[in-house]
Amino acid sequence: MASYSVNERAVARARERIEARQYVLESEWGTVQPKAADENAFLESHSWEEYADWHLGLTDGAADETKARYGFVYGDFRRVHRMGLIACMYRAAEWRHKAVELAAHDLLQRLDRASGLIPDR
Numbered sequence: 001m002a003s004y005s006v007n008e009r010a011v012a013r014a015r016e017r018i019e020a021r022q023y024v025l026e027s028e029w030g031t032v033q034p035k036a037a038d039e040n041a042f043l044e045s046h047s048w049e050e051y052a053d054w055h056l057g058l059t060d061g062a063a064d065e066t067k068a069r070y071g072f073v074y075g076d077f078r079r080v081h082r083m084g085l086i087a088c089m090y091r092a093a094e095w096r097h098k099a100v101e102l103a104a105h106d107l108l109q110r111l112d113r114a115s116g117l118i119p120d121r
Contacts, residue, residue: 052069
């Protein structure tokens with residue numbers, strides 16, 4: 001099984017998107033999650049850095065600027081999806097990637113506070 005480190009830049013970009021209200025609260029993640037064709041289309045007009053910003057995990061040992069390097073996508077290349085964060089958190093917990101799980105959990109809590117789903121402290 002691959003090991004992952006947290007993509008801190010992606011976490012920061014997700015926070016910015018949440019603060020800018022660029023998120024979707026309800027979606028069917030299996031339907032809107034980017035597929036290989038969506039990823040390829042995105043990479044045709046965007047940089048690898050921009051692609052990386054949509055992935056909470058960096059695959060340890062994988063070469064930069066390859067799809068294998070990036071894991072745990074949390075949005076549709078336009079907006080953060082609440083269900084994408086939940087999927088990241090669940091998958092990371094299932095595979096025992098604790099740092100990624102906690103990063104996704106923190107972002108989910110931030111999104112829920114920003115959207116009013118839970119009150120601000």
